[in-house]
Structure formats: C-alpha cells, structure tokens
Amino acid sequence: MASVTYDHVVKRYTADVTVVKDFNVEIKDKEFMVLVGPSGCGKSTALRMLAGLEQISEGRILIGDRMVNNVAAKDRDIAMVFQSYALYPHMSVYDNMAFPLQMQHMKKSEIDTRVRNASRILGLDNFLKRKPRALSGGQRQRVALGRAIVRSPKVFLLDEPLSNLDAKLRGQTRVELQKLHRDLQTTFIYVTHDQVEAMTMGDRIAIMNAGILQQVGTPGEIYDHPANLFVAGFIGTPTMNFVPASVSDSTAKASGFEVELPKSLPSGKGTLGFRPEAVTDRVAEGSPQFEMKVDVVERLGSDQFLYGQVGGDQVTARVDPRMAVAPGDRVKLGLDTRSMHFFDAESEQALL
Amino acid sequence: MTAQAVAREEVVRAPAWSPAWISQRLQKVLLHVVVIGLTAAWMVPAIALFTSSFRHFEDINSTGWWTALAPPFKFTVDNYAKVLSSGNLGHSIFNSFMISIPATVIPTTIAAFAAYAFAWMKFPGRNYLFLALVALLAVPLQLTFVPVLKTYVSVGLVPQNWGFVGVWLAHAGYGLPFAVYLLANFFRALPSDLFESAEIDGAGTLTVFFRIVLPLSVPAIASLVIFQFLWVWNDLLVALIYVGGTENVAPVTVTLANLSNSLGQGWHLLTAAAFLSMIIPLVVFISLQRYFVRGILAGSVKG
Numbered sequence A: 001m002a003s004v005t006y007d008h009v010v011k012r013y014t015a016d017v018t019v020v021k022d023f024n025v026e027i028k029d030k031e032f033m034v035l036v037g038p039s040g041c042g043k044s045t046a047l048r049m050l051a052g053l054e055q056i057s058e059g060r061i062l063i064g065d066r067m068v069n070n071v072a073a074k075d076r077d078i079a080m081v082f083q084s085y086a087l088y089p090h091m092s093v094y095d096n097m098a099f100p101l102q103m104q105h106m107k108k109s110e111i112d113t114r115v116r117n118a119s120r121i122l123g124l125d126n127f128l129k130r131k132p133r134a135l136s137g138g139q140r141q142r143v144a145l146g147r148a149i150v151r152s153p154k155v156f157l158l159d160e161p162l163s164n165l166d167a168k169l170r171g172q173t174r175v176e177l178q179k180l181h182r183d184l185q186t187t188f189i190y191v192t193h194d195q196v197e198a199m200t201m202g203d204r205i206a207i208m209n210a211g212i213l214q215q216v217g218t219p220g221e222i223y224d225h226p227a228n229l230f231v232a233g234f235i236g237t238p239t240m241n242f243v244p245a246s247v248s249d250s251t252a253k254a255s256g257f258e259v260e261l262p263k264s265l266p267s268g269k270g271t272l273g274f275r276p277e278a279v280t281d282r283v284a285e286g287s288p289q290f291e292m293k294v295d296v297v298e299r300l301g302s303d304q305f306l307y308g309q310v311g312g313d314q315v316t317a318r319v320d321p322r323m324a325v326a327p328g329d330r331v332k333l334g335l336d337t338r339s340m341h342f343f344d345a346e347s348e349q350a351l352l
Numbered sequence B: 001m002t003a004q005a006v007a008r009e010e011v012v013r014a015p016a017w018s019p020a021w022i023s024q025r026l027q028k029v030l031l032h033v034v035v036i037g038l039t040a041a042w043m044v045p046a047i048a049l050f051t052s053s054f055r056h057f058e059d060i061n062s063t064g065w066w067t068a069l070a071p072p073f074k075f076t077v078d079n080y081a082k083v084l085s086s087g088n089l090g091h092s093i094f095n096s097f098m099i100s101i102p103a104t105v106i107p108t109t110i111a112a113f114a115a116y117a118f119a120w121m122k123f124p125g126r127n128y129l130f131l132a133l134v135a136l137l138a139v140p141l142q143l144t145f146v147p148v149l150k151t152y153v154s155v156g157l158v159p160q161n162w163g164f165v166g167v168w169l170a171h172a173g174y175g176l177p178f179a180v181y182l183l184a185n186f187f188r189a190l191p192s193d194l195f196e197s198a199e200i201d202g203a204g205t206l207t208v209f210f211r212i213v214l215p216l217s218v219p220a221i222a223s224l225v226i227f228q229f230l231w232v233w234n235d236l237l238v239a240l241i242y243v244g245g246t247e248n249v250a251p252v253t254v255t256l257a258n259l260s261n262s263l264g265q266g267w268h269l270l271t272a273a274a275f276l277s278m279i280i281p282l283v284v285f286i287s288l289q290r291y292f293v294r295g296i297l298a299g300s301v302k303g
C-alpha cells in the first residue's frame, strides 16, 4: 500500500520524439486511478515508467516516499497485468501464479497458501493444473490477475486488461475488479482508452492527450466541469454539442439561438458546449429555445436521440422517448442553462 | 484448426463433374503425384542400399538390386555379420559417437546463450556483432583448414595429446554461426511481454533464460541438434583433417572411405557398412521429431 507521485516526468525516445510531457499527478494510497486517453497518447508509457520497464528521461517517480527512478523493476514492489496477459505458456495455472513467489524464495507451504487463496478469490480452483492454452480468454485474464495479487504488491498496474474480452464479460469483470480493489485495499492504476471504463471504475480519472495531462478529477468533476475542449469532447456519449458562438457580457450568441450565461465573460469568440441531455423537449417559460431540423432519430427504449441542424450547426439532443418525431420534422426544443460550457477560441480552455 | 480446414473445404467444394470440380480434382491429383514422385526419387538410393546389403555377393554382381524384390527371395545377413566382426566398423561407430555428441552439445549450448544475448540483452555494438556473425556463414570451410591446423599444432592441440578435443572445437566453430543465427531469430520472436512480465515478477537474466526461454524454444533447439548431429555424423572432410585416418580414432565416414578402397571388389560388405552408418542419424531424427510441437506458444498472449 502506497501512494504514487509523478513529479515533472518526461519521456523522450529521441531528441524530437517526446511521448510524455511534464507529467504531474499524485495518486493517493488505496486509490483507484484511471489513466485514460486516445490511442497513442502515452498512457502505457507513463505506466511502464512506473513499472520500471522504461527509463525516465526527466523528473521523478515516487512510490510512497521512495524515489524509484533508479530502482530495478523487481525491487519496486509492484505488480502489472498486461493487455496480452503475458502468461507463461509452458507452465500450469498454478505455476504461473507461483512464479513471482518462487522468485522471492518464499517457502513452499507459504506459496501454496497464497496461490490457493488467490485462486479461490478468482474462481480458478478447477483450472490450477491446466496450461494457459486450455483456458478461455476470461479465465486467462483471471490468471493474470491472480499472478499479480499473490504478491500483495504495494501498487497494482493494469494496462487495458479488459480489451481482449467480449462486451458482456468486460462488464462483469469491471464489477469484479472494483470488488477486488475494495477487498485488497491497495492502490490501483488502470490504463484504458475506454471512457466508460474510466467513468465507472475510477475513484479519480486522469485524462491524457498527445503526451500531456489534461485534467485530473473524480468522474463527476470531469463530466460536469471539463477543463478544456478536449476533455469535454472525450468524455460522454453521444459527445457534447459544440457550436461556435460569440459572447458579450453574459449573452452568448450562436447561429440559431441566444443564451444567457450564468456569469459574464470577457467578450469575444469561442465555442459554446452543452451536453445532449441539456436539450429538452419540455420548453420552459423564459428559458432559451430553438428550432431543430431533425435528420436522424435514434430510439433506444429508455432514451431518444435526435440528430439535426440548429441554425447552421449540428446538434444532438436527448429527449423523452415518448416524444413523437420523424426525420425531416422541425421541432421546438429548450435548453437547460445550468450546464453550459464556454471554451476560449485560442486556448480551448474552459471559461465557464 | 482441423475444424476450420474442414469448414473451408466444405465451402469451396464444387458440384461433381463441373469444370471447377474437375480442375480441383486435377490439382489434387497433380499435387499427390509430385509429392510421391519426389519422395520416391529421394528414397530409391536408400532402398537400393538397404536391399543390396541383404543380398549375396554373386547376386549383387550379376543382377540389379530390384530383382531381389521379386521371388525367389534369397536374402542373407552374412554381410552384416562379416562387417561387424572383421572390420573395425564397430569401433568406428563408437568413435563417431565420441565425436558427434560433444560436437553437437558444445555449439548448441554456446549458441543458446549467445543467441539469448543477441536477442534480448542490450549492449553496444550488438547489431554489428550479429552482422559479423552472419557474415561468417559465407566463409568456406576449406579456407580455414590451414590456419586452424597450424594453430592447433603450435599449441599442441593434436589428437595424440588431446584426443577428439580439436575436432570438437572445430565443429563447434563451424556450427556456431548458423546455430546462433537460427536460435537468435527464434528467441527474438518470443513475445516481449513475457520478458517484461518475468522482469517484474523478479526473475533475473539467467532465470528468464532457463525457466522461460529454454522451455519455449524446445522445437528450435531440437531442430538445431538434429542439423548439427547429422552434419557432424556425415562429415568426412573435417574428420579427416583434424582426426586423420588412424584406425583407433577414425569415425565411420573415414572408415567407410577406407573400406571402399580396400574392398573395391567386395562392395556387398560396403552396402551393409553404409547402411549401419545411416541408421543412427535416422534414429536420432525420429526420436527428436516429436519435440517439434507446433503452437507451443499457444495461450500465452492473445493470438
């Protein structure tokens, strides 16, 4: 059990290939931290530097109070679950899980207790004698988890551990992992490119793009108060609506409508952002409203999504499923002004 | 895999006697004819040798070996009895083992360590060293005889003092470039996640080598052992140069060559002797070939 600190960490492969830039984050003891971002943004690299598989070009990484920049991977007291699982194919499930303990020259009886304990937690009791090739993807994934938990490490690192599972199993394992985290009371650092995994599993989420940390916060903070245009667009499905707008005082004017913002901003151009659920078919008296020319209607039972044009802009609305609409209709929709975002045109930072 | 193959065949099977069906059939038949033809062409000399070795001296001299395959059958084991009792073939076979086994084990062992270093350890000049090693594959063996022999003589590494050590080292040297090349390529293809995982699990370089790389490389090592053993067993030139033709040290190949001089007229004995020398590599091959388990990596990483 320990906290993890990235202190101005930089990873450079060559002079002009920098894949992680000035990375600063403090992960608390026993926290479930999710590192999320699009493919190639450097999240695996950030994790691998912590694991000791990659040299740190600049800055420091601390596990607890100990700087680990020059500590060998095996002495960092961490365990890692790989996307590919990386099971030893010639060893039985039991030996796979016992391997890290044998490396610590632990007593046979102690190894046995720990392996059996882990296999019970993960439901692997019936497979201990099998080789990995005789297991399903989900079972292999659990063996990989088992190999990590037998060591009782200070920190768990998981690099997209669910991406090889089918959708249903992924949902199940997501829940199991959270339970495991609760039971083990250990720091988890979990890398994924899937925002649903990030939102559902993380105590906190760190969002990266192009090697730069964009925002760190709880799922709620990130959803309700995205720090910039990238974060706002990355989290949430369907994505947030972005329409070009100009502000003067506290009024934002888009091509198809005008809204009163909760506070006044420096006047200028920018991007107005609002989530599909901020658009409603119940038009309240005095609240801003606009007319939408509907192109596509998506009914999901519990929800109904309308995709269409408002003025010159593309807008998505999440409305009551009972509202009767057909493609081609023009409908009147209202806007909830409590959850409006406004992003600076230059810096793309959130001003509201 | 089998299920898939069956399924695929099911899909492309054309209705009987349609043009597509006929061409498919023809292709299949042609393929079989070619494969069987090639196999037969390769097998004929061995079968001829085998048959002849059981024939009487007069028959060998008067009729072709194939006539023995039709009645009347007149086979004998006299040739084998004579060869094994009179000549020093038995001792030569022993010598051949004495040469071949260390001359296989030494380079294979060194090559496994070297290949691991080339494949998975970072050190300066690694790629250039590897390139130099691969370039050695192109050096003709004959070029090395004079300098190597001179060195051996000057340091006293001659059969009288050191027995087979000289020829072991020579074979090790000749075999190493290919052995390292083959194994390094195989090791390199192992998934890097396995090494990283082992590193985090606390395994050192040697542990990774013995507990992960070696067990996963059994097929590659088995094929290397077969290659090297066959090459050393069948080698005449290197043995002649570094061991010489003296009776008590000569391997089978050298003895056979001598026999064919002295027994120029008696080649019924020669056939038996030659077959004896062939049977051993065959046994080695057949006993090792079960290690060519395909898909030994299955289940390690998602494939």
Ligand SMILES: Nc1ncnc2c1ncn2[C@@H]1O[C@H](COP(=O)(O)OP(=O)(O)OP(=O)(O)O)[C@@H](O)[C@H]1O
Binding pocket: A013, A017, A019, A037, A038, A039, A040, A041, A042, A043, A044, A045, A046, A192, A193
């Ligand atoms: N050895 C290397 N040399 C140069 N660039 C590299 C090297 N290894 C990785 N990169 C680059 O570093 C960047 C980040 O890689 P990384 O594996 O961390 O991405 P990721 O965020 O984990 O993506 P994914 O979701 O696809 O796994 C990528 O653009 C990649 O091309």
Ligand SMILES: [Mg+2]
Binding pocket: A043, A044, A045, A159
């Ligand atoms: Mg990655």
